[in-house]
Amino acid sequence: MVYFVSTPIGNLKDISLRALETLKSVDVIACEDTRNSLKLLNHYDIHKKLIAYHKFNEKTSSKGIVDLAKEGKNIAVISDSGTPLISDPGEILTKSLIENNIEFTVIPGASAVLSALVLSGFAGSEFCFVGFLSEQNKKRKMQLENVKNFCGAIVFYVSPYNVFDDIKFIYSCLGTQKACLVNEITKIHEKTIFFDLGDELNIEPKGEYVLVVQNQPHTQEQTESIQEQLKRLMGEGMDKNEAIKTVAKNFGVKKNEVYKLALSLT
16 A cells, blocks of 8 residues: 655644554655655654655656555655645656556645635635746746636745745736735744735745735726726826826726736727
């Protein structure tokens, strides 16, 4: 049996009894980073054979895990934090296990996605998880094109190295939206920042971030209404910049969004 075991995302106490029992009972534990996993395992006095399973050896390591399972070994698969496969390695392995008719299951636990969604206070009945944006510009655009018309909370993982650039890029595609940036989830310095996409953020990047955007795309009717009001105000002699400012205030949107719509009228 292969167990995909969720591990804490920050606070070591956020692990289930079932997860601990599983980690203590298996023959082998496959870790994304053995050095990182040892902090958790040593804390709970768990001493098992560890093997590396990460994105750089995922194909070869998956074959090794399948072979161990065929030998009758029980294997636990863990990532550095959270649940394997969720923006972490695991997809290749699960497909291989299915192809080889090897039984596997999940031991659920802490989730940065769900924790951030709760902390944001945004409606959780409908949400979309994107994860990390691609480093390739074309793929980044495609990721956001796929969700820009989704009405509800959109959840992103954001690296501290890219936090400003990623948020700026998301704003350029989604426009002004309510947003929540969560840092150090479950840790002593957990922090939640509410802002609007397009606002300047005054933060010192540190640790991983989860960004939740309450996306409310403009409908075609809203866009046409904005343009109609712009056209009417300018037709009455109002200066273009003043008309943009007035319409932005009336519709509760950023001036640069109205400015983009104003360009189509000229």
